[in-house]
Amino acid sequence: MWQLYQFPLCPFSRKLRLLMSEKNIAFTLERENPWDTREAFYLMNPTGRTPVVRHSEKGIVLADSKAIAEYFEETVDKNPMINGTATGRAEIRRLVALFDENFYGDVVAPLTMERMTKRIVLKEAPDSRILRAAMRLCDEHLDYVDYLIDNRPWLAGPTMSLADLAAAAQISVADYLGGINWSGHEQARSWYSVFKSRPSFQPLLSDRMEGVHPPRHYSDVNA
Known part of the structure; x- marks a missing residue:
């Protein structure tokens, strides 16, 4: 195993x-x-x-x-997550890179430093300016998720793909750390709520980090 x-x-x-x-x-x-x-x-x-x-x-x-x-x-042939035409597979990989690199660098990395590493490891107070900047950039990224869901059933096209998994993984950490304001992002919220309901996602919602508690809505599949 x-x-x-x-x-x-x-x-x-x-x-x-x-x-x-x-x-x-x-x-x-x-x-x-x-x-x-x-x-x-x-x-x-x-x-x-x-x-x-x-x-x-x-x-x-x-x-x-x-x-x-x-x-x-x-x-592993079961449930391919990089599928479709060559153009479709390129789009999946583009979006994976966008969330793994841009969303992570703009949002998740600074939130993790300010709200987890500084608290648990460095024993320092978070920098509110960095937190505000990360949340502002998060709002811009969610605007793009809204746009994608307005035009496609899933982020990269007609079926769920690795792009959705990468995005949901990054967003889930940002959400845990209280870095997301879902107001005005109904398309992104709806897509993410569907993901939160999947059996594969349930163990992530039960995870807890010692000393860092998520907001109340984090585990609510309807929030």
């Missing part, structure tokens, strides 16, 4: 949890705190970042969420 080395508020770990669940890939979770800098973990991934997957029986260790997602797409 696969072991997924992950951190509860790592959006890239969450993306893989969603992907593996949607494709019915059996796995166990192994908690890896980013501040522990365990030597054994660095031997699996020299960058020291989650996620990493390992299959001891097969002698396989894989790092980087994009590489791991592509591996499972190539080796």
Whole structure:
């Protein structure tokens, strides 16, 4: 069975949890705190970042969420998440990159630093200016999600894809950290509520980070 080395508020770990669940890939979770800098973990991934997957029986260790997602797409036929025409697959990959890079850099990374790392690790107060800037950028990203859902059933096209998983993973962490104002984003909220209702998403909603509590609406599939 696969072991997924992950951190509860790592959006890239969450993306893989969603992907593996949607494709019915059996796995166990192994908690890896980013501040522990365990030597054994660095031997699996020299960058020291989650996620990493390992299959001891097969002698396989894989790092980087994009590489791991592509591996499972190539080796597990069930429920393909990078599908359709060449143009459609390119659009899926474009949106995955947008959420994994832009949304993460603009929103999730600063929220994580200010509302988790500073509180738990650095014992510092958050910077309200950085938080306001992250939430403003989040609002702009949600405008784009609204636009996509206005024109497509799912973010990248007619069916659910890795783009939806990547977006939901990033948004879920931002939502947990209280960085999202859903007002005025009914299309994005509706799409996300559908995702929250999926069996693959339920374990994410029950995750809790010690010392950092989500807003009341976080676990409500109707919110």
